[in-house]
Amino acid sequence: MNPRLHPREDHWLDYASGHLDPASRTLLEAHLAFCGICRREAGQDLAPGGALLAAMPEAEPPAELLQGILARLKAPEAPRVGGEALPLPRALWSLLPSLEGAAWHGALTRGFRFLEAGGGLFLIHMEKGRPFPEHGHRGLERAVILAGGLEDAGRVLEAGDFDEEDPSRVHAPVALPDEDCWLLASLEGGIRFTGWRGLLQRAAGR
Ligand SMILES: [Zn+2]
The missing domain is CATH 2.60.120.10 (Jelly Rolls)
Known part of the structure; x- marks a missing residue:
């Protein structure tokens, strides 16, 4: 089941531009590990981590x-x-x-x-x-x-x-x-x- 609560869109802009502190970055990546919606929306702009994130498996129970x-x-x-x-x-x-x-x-x-x-x-x-x-x-x-x-x-x-x-x-x-x-x-x-x-x-x- 996809998460229902997502980071705000501007967090992904900060993430993609590399302007996040490590803790915030880890939190966003933890969300991405579960969230196909955000992976699709944000993953394409992410490099070099994009390929890694896109390869993450869907969340399992x-x-x-x-x-x-x-x-x-x-x-x-x-x-x-x-x-x-x-x-x-x-x-x-x-x-x-x-x-x-x-x-x-x-x-x-x-x-x-x-x-x-x-x-x-x-x-x-x-x-x-x-x-x-x-x-x-x-x-x-x-x-x-x-x-x-x-x-x-x-x-x-x-x-x-x-x-x-x-x-x-x-x-x-x-x-x-x-x-x-x-x-x-x-x-x-x-x-x-x-x-x-x-x-x-x-x-x-x-
Ligand atoms: Zn999400």
Whole structure:
């Protein structure tokens, strides 16, 4: 199923012109891994990454990924953290920096953890049915759901959906009840020690 929530058109112009920071670029490429619509619209203008992106497979259901793909495919290997292979779509593996040396942060809320993937990018894991820790009035800057989904203020976001938050909006996402939710989030642009970024900074001891 194609994602329903897409990056704005001007993001693709920035992407094609190479004017994006690495974190934003990774988020857009994560969306492209799921989204045939955006691949068709944006992929033709992208070089040299265009051929790579066009070759990405269609998104497959996370359950299938969990059960079959990791076992079937040998290289490249799934990203690992502390020896744990992450159940992320294969099309994303090459996009992520090495996470082997990264450490999980969290324990602010049971069933929630995150790690820094470098360059302002965070990989977040919410156990099924669990909420994101309560936070202030600054929202996520940008996020892409990698697996599972979450409910956020009456909206349901699922794999591949790209979300860009209005910083003034208060929200409290909750992972959907049937599957763990994995997402990539870019927190650039936040004000230090406030909102999401401050929450993560404090949790990381910074
Ligand atoms: Zn799209």
